[in-house]
Amino acid sequence: MTEFIPPGTRYFDLPSPFVMKxxxxLRGARIAYETWGELNAAKDNAILILTGLSPDAHAAANEANPEAGWWEAMLGPGKPIDTDRWYVVCVNSLGSCKGSTGPASVNPATGELYRLDFPDLAIEDVANSAAHVIRELGIERLACVIGNSMGGMTALAFLLLHPGIACSHINISGAARALPFSIAIRSLQREAIRLDPNWNNGHYDDERYPESGMRMARKLGVITYRSALEWDGRFGRVRLESDRPDEDPFGLEFQVESYLEGHARRFVRRYDPNSYLYLSRSMDWFDIGEYAGGDAAAGLSKIRIDKALAIGVHTDILFPLQQQQxxxxxxxxxxADAEFLPLESPQGHDAFLVDIARFGPAVSGFLATI
Known part of the structure; x- marks a missing residue:
């Protein structure tokens, strides 16, 4: 298997050894990152973006890579995260297959891919590796750290473990701990991958790749990323134009099935299955209450920042609204001067990626106050 690294990605080496929770x-590990805008002389205009499970560091087009990024509508000159004002850093999570060291990387001790020899990965490890990048860039205190989905978890760990590293925080569809429903969904996703014979205890390659398992995992994920309201409005009960072939009587019949299949097939060969397993499990393990006798609220209260905004949507079933509250x-x-902002978007957990009309003003409005 190969890593899937966008052009223009840059790297910082982690301390060796990098001790994990x-x-x-890890020895000889690195973190991939990209930047936008200019760091001012006082170095006080920096924003860090921490991502969900699957994105890379390429959040938006930049000089090194003009291709549109995964948050293109949100980040850039004149956009809600305005790079005419802000110096923005986006890191690729430790454990990913998009440039940062993970299970698809070569283990320098053996010369072979880590695969399942990669150490147990925690959200806190992702947070600590991101803090290393910020320090290497010479930034003592971020103006803001923005975390989306899994990145919202990472941001909370980042702020708790590195007091004073940021003035403010925007938590978008994130959480202080995993809830049983989310754990259950991710458990099924991991099981789908591991039960694919081609997974072979993590020893697959491009010829024998666990495509069926990854397809099922991705479909489960996409179903929970959007809402029933959106599925109904977008597809209804519309059927495909062509009849099912006789040799596949239980094949694709509805447009929603075809959409999920196409989405899954575009994803499976672009993400390493072992990386998916490791990062998925890291979310299940995360609970900020570990730092306060099991009480998540008390764990959150240990974080010291000036201002915060927690944004969620009513239709999010994966990271439900009560978690942002x-x-x-x-x-x-x-x-902290902390505000909770529930949005009415019909697009579920993925709304922050697509419903810029709602999320853009919320983010830009908060940033205008810091």
Whole structure:
């Protein structure tokens, strides 16, 4: 298997050894990142973006890579995260297959891919590696750290483990801990991958790749990323034009099935299955209450920042709205001027990627106050 690295990606080497939360360590590891805008002389205009499970560091077009990024509508000159004002850094998560060291990387001790020899990965490890990049860039204090989905978890760990590293925080569809429903969905996704015979205990290659398992995992994910309201409005019960072939009587019949199949097939060969397993499990393990006797609210109250905004949507079933309410309440208990903003978007967990008409003004409005 190969890594899937966008052109123009840059790297910082992690300290060697890089000690991980659950007892492992990495040697010769690196973190991929990209930047936009200019860091001012005071170095006080920097924003860090922490991503969800699958994105790379290429959040938007830049000089090194003019291709549109995964958050293109949100980031750039004159956009909600205005790079005429802000110096923006986006890191690719440790454990990913998009440039940062992960299971698809070569283990320098053996010369072979890590595969399942990669150490147990925690959200805290992702946070600590991102903090290393910020320090290497010479930034003592970020103006803001923005975390989306899994990145919202990472941001909370980042702020708790590195006091004073940021003035403010925007938590977008994130959470202080995984809920049972989300754990259950991710467990099924991992099971689908591991039960594919081609997974072969992590020893697959391009010729024998666990495509069926990854397709099923991705379909499950996409179903939970959007809402039933959107599925109904977008597809209804519309059937495909062609009849099912006789040799596949239970094949694709509805447009929604065809959409999921196409989406899954575009994803499977662009993401490493072992990386998917490791990052998925890291979310299930994360609970900021570990730092306060099991109490998530008390764990959040240990974070010290000036201002915060927690944004969620009513139709998000994967990171439901009460989790963003919990984040805002907990940060407020710690002394932050924290606001909770529930949005009415019909597009579920993925709304922050596509519903820029709602999320853009919320983000730009908050950034205008710092």
């Amino acid at each position: 659950r007892g492992g360590e 919990e984040v805002a309440d907990g940060l407020r208990a710690g002394g």
